[in-house]
Amino acid sequence: MEFRIRRADDGQLRWLARRGEYVRDAETAGLRFIGVIYDITAAKKSEARLRELNEKLESRVEERTRERDRLWSLSSDLFSVCDTGGYLIAVNPAWTELLGYREDEIAGTRIDALIHEDDRALGTGLIDALKQGQAIRDIDLRVPAKDGSYRWINWTFAPAEEVFYSVGRDVTQRKQLEDQLRQSQKMEAVGQLTGGIAHDFNNLLTGIVGSLDLLQSRMAQGRLDRLDRYINAATVSANRAASLTHRLLAFARRQPLDPKPVEPNRLILSMEDLLRRTLSEAIQLRIVASDDLPLTLCDRNQLESAILNLAINARDAMTDGGVLTIETSISSLDRVYAAAQQDVSPGRFVTISVSDTGTGMPADVLAQAFDPFFTTKPLGEGTGLGLSMVYGFAKQSEGHVRIYSEVGRGTTVRIYLPCHTGEMEGEAPAPAPSESHRAEAGETVLVVDDEPIVRSLILEVLAELGYQALEATDGPSGLKILESRQRIDLLVSDVGLPGLNGRQLADHARLIRPHLKVLFITGYAEQAAIASGFLAPGMEMITKPFAIEDLAARIREIIARP
Structure with missing residues (x-):
């Protein structure tokens, strides 16, 4: 039993607790208490403070819950909760405002079904990654609206114990601005390309037309000796024009290729003598060939040309000598990485890396490295089509290229070509007489x-x-x-x-x-x-x-x- 009394000396209220029992006194026939009475004032004060804290905590939790509910209801970002199978359990009202769907219309829908068909293969990869406990951040996917249009959404996915949480932000306007910027850059590149083509082709046409004019003039005069020099000059200029056209087509991914199974290690080793003759004596050539490298399907001549172009660029970046390393390996790129890179397909790739210890490239040069006719070499020493040709060849072969460079530390260019499971073909017979x-x-x-x-x-x-x-x-x-x-x-x-x-x-x-x-x-x-x-x-x-x-x-x- 608990009760309060006031102290006689200072008038303070104290809480007391009594534990015991009353027994009848045989002598007096009255009741007598046998037990313990102790002071519990401190415990009562602690209990009161705890009760007050709990009340405040409950109030804070209620406030935070109201804030969360307001955020869920008022946010323009897409919030959703999925079960472990990737099926939507709950979505916030932003889905209705942005995409036109009511919650009851999409509840129970698998989330990868709400992704543009071109991005849908990535949805399965996302769910698999989330099941493995991986969080996915900053990935752009297109989501269809109810009216049939598409919105670009930047997603963040986080796995919990029995559910997946996702937050999506509409970045359609940003994507449109990026497209406009790319178009602007493309037009700038086209202007640069047009000027470069005009300059190079005018030089070549001058050689062709001038040689033919002189040939016609000499024949009209009856001077038929030494006509072969004009014919040769016109032929050389015409062949150079054809070569320039092929390099432009390779950049634009329009050059007809002759893809066949290729052994990258064997091809690179067969080029070793040519590469050593191309490099200066001050440059050391290292070839690091990976064991058990699979075949790739590509145009052998274009791959040789790409490697040679990269070797020449590396040589020009190492004026005081250095080390040129050509290395082969296998790379496996998953869907999440591929989506983050935008222009990369997932899968297994044969990787050919060409690295130098030269001057490297600053960020502004690196950003333009693949642009046609962009070159840092002096006038007349480079057309600026080498890297753009490598880029076009790789993309046309269903692969891609990456450049890594640091000023003063050198450059690495990696060509990724898809692995091929077929067999080598026999060499084609030489043309008959x-x-x-x-x-x-x-x-x-x-x-x-x-x-x-x-x-x-x-x-x-x-x-x-x-x-x-x-x-x-x-x-x-x-x-x-x-x-x-x-x-x-x-x-x-x-x-x-x-x-x-x-x-x-x-x-x-x-x-x-x-x-x-x-x-x-x-x-x-x-x-x-x-x-x-x-x-x-x-x-x-x-x-x-x-x-x-x-x-x-x-x-x-x-x-x-x-």
């Missing part, structure tokens, strides 16, 4: 090209080789000839034709002539960027400009093939 290129009796070739000069050159070559040559200036007129009963052993067609493009023409023709053989000619063909994806069986491709000997060999080889 020109005598074997001649036609057999009655063999007929149809040439379809809208460029008169190119078409007439091909027809003249065919006539000299003994073929019966037919011509058409566009797809529809070529199709009329193919629909006739005329014998045609081979269709030679440009890819870019008016009316019907080359592939459409070939497909229509094969409905009538199922076994028709086709040789495409192309100088620019987006669809032919990867030859194996563009060409059906019985179709081949030759790239402009081509040597007459190469064209004759390809025509004979295709017609003679069973």
